Amino acid sequence: MTQTTDQLSARPPGRPRSERADKAIVDATLDLLAEEGGVAGVSIEAVAARAGVGKTTIYRRWPNKEALIIDALAALKEPLIEPRGESVREDLIAWAKVFIADKSDKKRVDCYWSILSSAERYPELITRFNQEVIEPRREAIRQVLRRGIATGELRPDLDVELALWILTGTMAHRARASSAGPVPEDFAERVVDELIAGLGRH
Known part of the structure; x- marks a missing residue:
């Protein structure tokens, strides 16, 4: 089916977010927090390596590791x-x-x-x-x-x-x-x- 101009313009700019990537990043952040014993043990590089994504993938979603940690902790709570x-x-x-x-x-x-x-x-x-x-x-x-x-x-x-x-x-x-x-x-x-x-x- 051919998409209309309105449908195409309704898409947000840039590549669509991947829920799988988001979850992998959040899980990696929480794992590092629990295992490394503090904020100092978490870095964008370490999160990217554990989540199997590039650093740019993380930075497209979060401006820094502090914002990532806050969102990860919020996701962890009931x-x-x-x-x-x-x-x-x-x-x-x-x-x-x-x-x-x-x-x-x-x-x-x-x-x-x-x-x-x-x-x-x-x-x-x-x-x-x-x-x-x-x-x-x-x-x-x-x-x-x-x-x-x-x-x-x-x-x-x-x-x-x-x-x-x-x-x-x-x-x-x-x-x-x-x-x-x-x-x-x-x-x-x-x-x-x-x-x-x-x-x-x-």
């Missing part, structure tokens, strides 16, 4: 979920389960620690990581807590930031506590119920 909004309890449980899954994955944890260990040498990267990867997830939980205050499910004087730290800190610590055994299937529900018992209206 996807953002859309709260159903039926109850604060159900939404917090859903978020807690996502948090446990994220913190229970060894490769993810290794990559996150690699980033944190590089904080002094790469402060701007850490700032971007927090702003672009971590903060959107934390803000989503804050919104659930604020909605709970508005609907009367939670106390009107609730310290939202403290509640956020209690929830995420508990989940992260339990997920990493391998000596305690696997995380029980109902752990998220139990933690949220205990939290709400303390944060709800009395």
Whole structure:
């Protein structure tokens, strides 16, 4: 079938991106972060060699290794979920389960620690990581807590930031506590119920 001028002009300029190449590049970046123990162990040359692509292929997609690392870490995390909004309890449980899954994955944890260990040498990267990867997830939980205050499910004087730290800190610590055994299937529900018992209206 002959393509029209409009169809041809609708194509983005340049060679179309390859999803396979993108995945290979992201996977290579994450592998190097986990194996080399920090940002310094990642270079465009090393990523290109491991992914089996040319450096120009990477630079067409990312301007530098910092931008590549941020995107790779974002891809590694559990996807953002859309709260159903039926109850604060159900939404917090859903978020807690996502948090446990994220913190229970060894490769993810290794990559996150690699980033944190590089904080002094790469402060701007850490700032971007927090702003672009971590903060959107934390803000989503804050919104659930604020909605709970508005609907009367939670106390009107609730310290939202403290509640956020209690929830995420508990989940992260339990997920990493391998000596305690696997995380029980109902752990998220139990933690949220205990939290709400303390944060709800009395």
